[in-house]
Amino acid sequence: MALPMGHDFSTILPSELLQQCFSGFNFRELLPILGVCSRWRALALNHPTYWANIRLTRDYPGAVCLFLLRVSRTRARPFRVAVSLWPPSAAFVADVLPVIARNLARITLLSLAVNISHGPEVLASISAPAPLLQALTLHFYNPSSECAILLRDDMFAGTAPLLRQLVIWDVSLPRDPIPVLSSIHTLEVGDGALAVGTCLQDLFVHFPYVRRVDFCARHTTFDVAYWDAKKWETLEHVTPTAAMFDDPILPLSLVKHMVFYIPISPQLRIMLEPLNGALQLDLESSPGPEILFHIRERASPWRARTFVDDLRAWIDVNARPAGAPHELPFTRIVNLSIPECFWQLACGIFPTMPSVKELSLLLDEPDPLSPSSLIPAPRCLP
Numbered sequence: 001m002a003l004p005m006g007h008d009f010s011t012i013l014p015s016e017l018l019q020q021c022f023s024g025f026n027f028r029e030l031l032p033i034l035g036v037c038s039r040w041r042a043l044a045l046n047h048p049t050y051w052a053n054i055r056l057t058r059d060y061p062g063a064v065c066l067f068l069l070r071v072s073r074t075r076a077r078p079f080r081v082a083v084s085l086w087p088p089s090a091a092f093v094a095d096v097l098p099v100i101a102r103n104l105a106r107i108t109l110l111s112l113a114v115n116i117s118h119g120p121e122v123l124a125s126i127s128a129p130a131p132l133l134q135a136l137t138l139h140f141y142n143p144s145s146e147c148a149i150l151l152r153d154d155m156f157a158g159t160a161p162l163l164r165q166l167v168i169w170d171v172s173l174p175r176d177p178i179p180v181l182s183s184i185h186t187l188e189v190g191d192g193a194l195a196v197g198t199c200l201q202d203l204f205v206h207f208p209y210v211r212r213v214d215f216c217a218r219h220t221t222f223d224v225a226y227w228d229a230k231k232w233e234t235l236e237h238v239t240p241t242a243a244m245f246d247d248p249i250l251p252l253s254l255v256k257h258m259v260f261y262i263p264i265s266p267q268l269r270i271m272l273e274p275l276n277g278a279l280q281l282d283l284e285s286s287p288g289p290e291i292l293f294h295i296r297e298r299a300s301p302w303r304a305r306t307f308v309d310d311l312r313a314w315i316d317v318n319a320r321p322a323g324a325p326h327e328l329p330f331t332r333i334v335n336l337s338i339p340e341c342f343w344q345l346a347c348g349i350f351p352t353m354p355s356v357k358e359l360s361l362l363l364d365e366p367d368p369l370s371p372s373s374l375i376p377a378p379r380c381l382p
Contacts, residue, residue, distance in 0.1 A: 018043050025049055045073055055082045056096060059089040064096065071099055078132050080109035086141045088115045101125040104133075104156070111137035116170055119149035127152075129159035136160075137167040139190065148172040148192045155180050166207075168193040169216075177206045188214040199223045204231045212237040215244065222250060229254055236302075245270050259306045262290075265327065271305045272329065278355070280335035281328075283342055291342065298334060331355060337362060 022030060022044060033044040044050060051073040056063060071079070081100060085092050092114060100107070104126065110133060112122055119140055133156065140149050148170045156163075160180045169190030173181075184207045194201040195217070202225040203210060213235060220243070232254040239259045244250055245267045252258065253274040260271060277299050284292035291311045296304035330353045337360040 022049060027053070027055075051075075051077070051079060053080050053082075055084075057084045059085055059091040061091070064091050067096065068099060071103060074103070074106065076106065078106050078108050079103075081107055082109070082111040082113075082137075084111075084113040086113070086115060088117050093118060093121050097121055097125045101128060104128045104130050106132060108132050108162075109135045111135075111139075111167075113137065113139035113169075114141065116140040116142045116146055116149060123149070123152055123155075126156060127154055128157055130156040130163070131159060132162060133160045134162045135165035135167075136163060138171050139167065139169040140171065140192075142170045142192055148195060150174060151178060153178050172196070173201055173206050177208075181206065182208060184210055186210070186212040188216060190216045191218060193217060195220070200226070202226070204228075211235060214239040215241045217241065219243075222247060226250060242267065256302050257304045257306070261308045262310060263307050268307065269327070271307065275303065275305065275329070277332070278334040279329060279332045280337075281333045282337040283339060285339045285341050293328075295328075334358065336360070 018040065022033065025033070027049055030044055030049050034041045051070050054067060054070045056067045071081075083092065083096060083100075097118075100110070101124075104110075105128065107130065110126075110130075114122065122138070138149070138151075142148075150172050151174065153174060153176070155178060158180050161183075163180065164183060164185040166181065166184045166186070167188040167190070170192035172192075172194060187203065187207055187210050189200070189203070194203060194206075198219065198221050200217075200220050200222055203213070204225070211234065215238070218241065220241070222244075227249050229251045232251045235255050237257045237259070238252070238255040240252060244252065245263075252270065258271055260267065263271065272295065275295065275297050277297060280294075280296050280298055280301075282294040282296075284294065286292060286308075289311050290308045292306060292308055294304065294306050296302075330351050332355060333353050334355050335358045336353060336356050339362045343361060
């Protein structure tokens, strides 16, 4: 039976269907739903999109009130918090931090990117147990190059059994390891972090189970503690800085997976040197002019290198008078994967790959191909 014109569908749609529809919205997109009707408002306020991921990027009174309201809507359920306030903020200290401290036992992800002047208050607020915390970011904005914030050994009262991810900027550690950080698996080291003068504290001592490290500090030197090859063999993933390639003693070649953004030829040579035998090359497009190169050993797929390069450097002949901008091991590639948006370009800018035995042409959309001309002729493939 057809419904009459102007019928209010909001009264007949089941709550389960509405909740599923709301899952496709982000927080900003969910806000207009609050004004549809009282029923939709109640459903939206109780939807995880509203309360499960709470962010604060401004300390305006309205923004702080909304932050506090969303925390109250969690209603004893686990949630995530991210605060990014670079200037000093009285509202952050007076209103936001106390709420975080009171609800620390239910927070699964805590990210605090704030002015370094708030360091003591931040450390005081994270002194209670955090049994559900899995990821922690402490990023202190340090415009005047003040001393880094020294973490205390009583963080989370020694109780954060699920904590595995840590991001630290302008944070240093005491001489003795902090027990609650001993199980960290993924670590990002930013400017001013773990710094003792110009050297880096031995992260292998403080994080014995670390397997993934992103080095983001621009000016850091590595002392004898980092020369031990056995320590680097335990790492599964490293994002090095450019300066690390200039240190011949660092055993970067032992790292299983290395990632770098737009390397120059000497850096790329160091990255690819450990890869032996037949290789697999997977190309991945990006929203910008860059393209991602994923190169891995076929015999040991866990040994891989990923780098980002500017596509224009490959296309512009004047920018590469000697051929390809990088000397990649094209003759050893036996598996090649190319995204749809890169098919035609790949035929013109890459040299011959005589060893390729398996080629994957990846469609960007699930729609079936109609014009056969979209697929390059096999003889034209690199």
